[in-house]
Amino acid sequence: PQVRQTILAATDIVGYHTYLNLVKDLTVGKECHGSDNRVELDRSKLALDLAASGKNVVVISSGDPGIFAMASAVLEVLDKEAKPEWQTIDLQIAPGISAMQAAAAAVGAPLGHDFCAISLSDILKPWEVVASRIASAAEADLAIAFYNPISSQRTWQLTAAKEILIKTRSGTTPVILARNLGRPGQEVKVITLGELVPESADMRTVILIGSSQTKLIPRADGNNWVYTPRSYQ
Amino acid sequence: PQVRQTILAATDIVGYHTYLNLVKDLTVGKECHGSDNRVELDRSKLALDLAASGKNVVVISSGDPGIFAMASAVLEVLDKEAKPEWQTIDLQIAPGISAMQAAAAAVGAPLGHDFCAISLSDILKPWEVVASRIASAAEADLAIAFYNPISSQRTWQLTAAKEILIKTRSGTTPVILARNLGRPGQEVKVITLGELVPESADMRTVILIGSSQTKLIPRADGNNWVYTPRSYQ
Incomplete structure (x- = not known):
């Protein structure tokens, strides 16, 4: 409003x-x-x-x-x-719902505990910085939201990100793919880290990766809820 | 709505x-x-x-x-x-504006690039997990939002977090303290990491810590805008 x-x-x-x-x-x-x-x-x-x-x-x-x-x-x-x-402009910024939040709400609460948000684009920062951030996030066992996972010019970064993650995170880790959130053609899908391939995403996709704690709850309709508990074991 | x-x-x-x-x-x-x-x-x-x-x-x-x-x-x-x-409950989750977003919008765009959100509470997870997550975030040079920084029972965690950060992040790093966002008594203050002390916060405060890239822009009213650029140098 x-x-x-x-x-x-x-x-x-x-x-x-x-x-x-x-x-x-x-x-x-x-x-x-x-x-x-x-x-x-x-x-x-x-x-x-x-x-x-x-x-x-x-x-x-x-x-x-x-x-x-x-x-x-x-x-x-x-x-x-x-x-x-x-200098005299009265500048104001109105916050909104970011794609990761709409994606999370659609499937449960995968970002319900510590998490990070990383852009996979290496247009404005070197890939080494992106890669080291992913490695740190993996080491810290944070849930992760990937923005800008892929584009027609950037096709290998998502696979490279997965290769870093899979060293420490199980192939069965829940992954959420969400596209066109809040717009016509909204798609939200839950897969596993092992199943993630470049074809899973395009430039309008936000990808959420669970932590080691992220769990699935089977729903009556055959889908699953995904959530990251508030406690860490 | x-x-x-x-x-x-x-x-x-x-x-x-x-x-x-x-x-x-x-x-x-x-x-x-x-x-x-x-x-x-x-x-x-x-x-x-x-x-x-x-x-x-x-x-x-x-x-x-x-x-x-x-x-x-x-x-x-x-x-x-x-x-x-x-099983038959039709459960839905409506996303909203989290405290870190309202805090960020009030001062500029400190979370404009890669960042993480970490709860400093060690009630539901061991402090070692919190500490290692802060260390990883510091190593990855992520901007950080700290939730639950302090409470009447938890008084030393914020200082411990600062001690981890200050090993790699400059004492002049911008820090945003925000309290009662969107409610009567809203307070948003920009300080530096060096100035951060337990008295800076209470249980209603969210704290944003800049990355090495986060900058201040002086405003005509004597305050500063704070933003993290999209590019990394």
Whole structure:
């Protein structure tokens, strides 16, 4: 409701085309500035310039803008370009439900205890950093949410991540694949770590990996609940 | 809005007294079953029994029920006690904004890149597990959200956690202290890791610790934005 009011009060909406489309019922009569994926910095700069010129601007993000999304991009531009006229902008960030949370709620509570969230993209950080983070998460026996698991350009990273995990985590560890959360075509599937292959995911998939403690509970409909207990044994 | 509808449709509301109070405008005329803190398993059992008897039951949780909250407790009871009459319950979990997300949004985007969430409570897991998870998170240079940092019974854990972190993370690392998020008396403060002391927090505080990449941006009002860039250098 907070976000809906904010959008209704705005004069200008900035965002990835696909996301602008998802809120088009709320943006009738407003200036919509759509852009392609992967131009987050240009998009942020446009939004800051519009806001500095007196417009009431909303930058649309999917999930939680604070988790692998637009808030960091806007602040990065604000920090690095630091135009004097941006100083007076009244910037606010509204949190939201990130993909890992919607995925978790759909199957139970796999993130119910200690967990981490790691982006598998090595476009903005070296793969060595990604790999060492996965190794540490495995060692710490944390449940893990993988964002950006794969794309048409990045095809081997998910297999590499699995190879690191499987050294310490059982092949029977529950894995949740979730796609298009909260949108038409939502898919949520529970498999095992042993079954995870690149074909399991695409760029819209978030993947949750259980810890050694994560359990399945059979449901009457043949599916399973997945949860990570609050206690550690 | 989804959660509001769910509460309005319920006959019975189960939860911690304090949280029931926060939603009392929505629960007029419903059976409210309040209980004390720390009786999550009894509360879950009551809710499942009520639901099995044909009631439309909502278990109230703060933040996201899937993150250090009631969803795991309910599933744990469902798993371990597994009463046959519970099989037919149509259980649903509605995600929410967890404290770390509200804290992050209030100051910028400190969780904008890879991060982990760790409970400092050693009531349900040995401190050695907590300590090794903190050490791994430090080694992996993840931003960290600490839940349950301190309580009247647990007073030394926060200092122990800081001692592990400060071995590899600078004393100038930004730290966010957030209390009573989204409630009257909300407080959000940015300090440094070096300044973190047990008196900084209480049982209602969530603490965010920056990674080596987390930066401050000075604001016109004298405060700072805090963000973790999407790229890693």
